[in-house]
Amino acid sequence: MSKDWNKSTKAVHAGTRRSQYGEVSEAIFMTQGFVYDSAEDAEARFESAGPDEFIYARYGNPTVAMFEERIAALEGAEDAFATASGMAAVNGAMMSILKAGDHVVSARALFGSCLYIAEEILPRFGVEVTLVDGADLSQWEAAIRPDTRAVFFESLSNPALELVDIEAVAKLAHAAGALVVCDNVFATPIYSKAVAQGVDLVIYSATKHIDGQGRALGGVILGSRDLIRKTIEPYMKHTGGSMSPFTAWIMLKGLETMRLRVRAQTDAAQKIAQELEGHAALKRVIYPGLPSHPQHALAMAQMGAGGTMLAIELKGGKEASYKFLNACKVGLISNNLGDAKTILTPPAFTTHQRLPQDQKDALGITPGLVRISVGLEDEVDLIEDFLQALSN
Numbered sequence: 001m002s003k004d005w006n007k008s009t010k011a012v013h014a015g016t017r018r019s020q021y022g023e024v025s026e027a028i029f030m031t032q033g034f035v036y037d038s039a040e041d042a043e044a045r046f047e048s049a050g051p052d053e054f055i056y057a058r059y060g061n062p063t064v065a066m067f068e069e070r071i072a073a074l075e076g077a078e079d080a081f082a083t084a085s086g087m088a089a090v091n092g093a094m095m096s097i098l099k100a101g102d103h104v105v106s107a108r109a110l111f112g113s114c115l116y117i118a119e120e121i122l123p124r125f126g127v128e129v130t131l132v133d134g135a136d137l138s139q140w141e142a143a144i145r146p147d148t149r150a151v152f153f154e155s156l157s158n159p160a161l162e163l164v165d166i167e168a169v170a171k172l173a174h175a176a177g178a179l180v181v182c183d184n185v186f187a188t189p190i191y192s193k194a195v196a197q198g199v200d201l202v203i204y205s206a207t208k209h210i211d212g213q214g215r216a217l218g219g220v221i222l223g224s225r226d227l228i229r230k231t232i233e234p235y236m237k238h239t240g241g242s243m244s245p246f247t248a249w250i251m252l253k254g255l256e257t258m259r260l261r262v263r264a265q266t267d268a269a270q271k272i273a274q275e276l277e278g279h280a281a282l283k284r285v286i287y288p289g290l291p292s293h294p295q296h297a298l299a300m301a302q303m304g305a306g307g308t309m310l311a312i313e314l315k316g317g318k319e320a321s322y323k324f325l326n327a328c329k330v331g332l333i334s335n336n337l338g339d340a341k342t343i344l345t346p347p348a349f350t351t352h353q354r355l356p357q358d359q360k361d362a363l364g365i366t367p368g369l370v371r372i373s374v375g376l377e378d379e380v381d382l383i384e385d386f387l388q389a390l391s392n
C-alpha cells in the first residue's frame with residue numbers, strides 16, 4: 001500500500017489480503033483456528049507469530065487484520081486492535097494501561113457506559129478518577145497531577161455536543177507523563193486528526209459510523225505499534241473482547257463507503273441545523289457547524305466540519321419533545337447513531353435516564369432535549385418532517 005494514498009483510496013484498498021482465489025471483495029475467514037505444517041511450525045508460531053501468521057481468532061484473524069490495517073491507515077495511526085464492541089475498546093484501553101494507585105482525569109460528559117467505567121469499575125480496582133468539565137481547560141490543568149497516568153474524554157460529547165480541545169489537553173497530559181485516551185465516535189474517523197493532535201489511544205465504537213447501517217456491534221483501539229501490540233493486545237487477547245471475523249467483514253465494507261456517508265450526513269445536518277435555528281418552538285439548536293455554537297471556531301479547527309449529530313431543545317419540555325418525537329414520520333425513535341436512517345432520542349429519558357437530575361442539569365440534558373443522528377434520507381424530506389412535527 002502506498003503511504004501517499006489519500007483517505008478515500010486507503011478506505012477501499014488498505015489492508016487487503018487476497019487469498020489464492022484472487023477475490024475482489026474481501027474474504028471472511030470464519031475460522032477460530034489455523035493449521036500448522038508441522039509440530040515445529042506450531043512451536044515456532046507460538047514463540048513469535050509474523051504479521052500474517054495466526055494462532056487463534058481471539059488473538060487475531062486475517063479478516064480482522066484487514067479491518068485493523070484499513071482503519072489504522074485511515075486514522076493515520078501505526079496500528080489498531082479490533083474489539084467486540086465500542087465498550088470492549090474503552091474498557092480494554094483503560095484496563096490495559098492502568099493499575100491500582102494510578103490517577104485518571106476524565107471529562108464528565110461521557111456516554112453512560114463510559115461513565116460507569118470511570119465512576120464504578122476503575123475505583124473498584126484502586127484507580128482514582130477525577131471528573132472535570134471537559135470544555136474548561138483550567139479544570140484539566142487543576143486536576144492533572146504527577147501521578148496522573150491517563151486522561152480520558154469524548155472529543156465531541158454525547159448528547160450536548162461540547163468539544164474538548166484535544167491539542168491543549170494533550171499538552172497538559174503529556175507534560176505530566178499521562179497518556180491521552182480519546183473516545184472519538186462523534187468526530188468520526190473522517191474528521192479526526194486525533195493522532196496528530198496528540199492522542200495516544202483513539203477509540204471508536206465501530207457500531208456507529210463505521211458500520212453505518214445499524215447491523216453489528218464493534219470497536220477499535222488505535223495507537224502506536226508499541227502501545228497496541230505490547231500493552232493493548234496482551235490484555236485484549238487474554239480477556240476475550242476480540243472482534244468476530246464476520247463483524248470485521250461488515251466493518252471493512254462499511255469503511256469503503258464511510259466517507260461518502262459521513263459527508264452527506266454532515267451536509268444534511270448543517271442544512272437542518274440552519275433551517276431549524278430560530279424556530280419559535282425551540283429554545284436552541286446545538287450544532288458545532290453553526291456560528292452560534294460556543295465552540296464553533298474550535299470545531300472548525302479541530303474537525304473542519306460540524307459532524308453528523310445535532311441536538312434541539314424544545315421550549316415545552318418533556319411534553320413538547322415527546323409530541324415532536326411521536327409526530328416525526330421519517331426519523332425513527334431509537335438510540336443508535338451514525339446510521340443510514342435518521343435516529344431521534346430524548347437523552348434525559350433514554351440514554352441518560354439513570355443520571356441524577358443535578359448531573360443532567362450540569363450536562364445540559366434537559367427534558368426538552370432531542371438528539372438527532374442525521375441519516376442518508378433527502379434533507380428536504382427531513383426538514384419538512386421536522387417542521388411539521390414542530391408545528392404539531
Ligand SMILES: *Cc1c(COP(=O)(O)O)cnc(C)c1O
Pocket residue numbers: 085086087088090111113114154158183185186205206207208217218219
Ligand atoms: C456507542 C458509543 C460507545 C459504545 O459503543 P458500543 O459499540 O455500543 O459498545 C462508546 N462511546 C460513545 C461516544 C458511543 O457513542
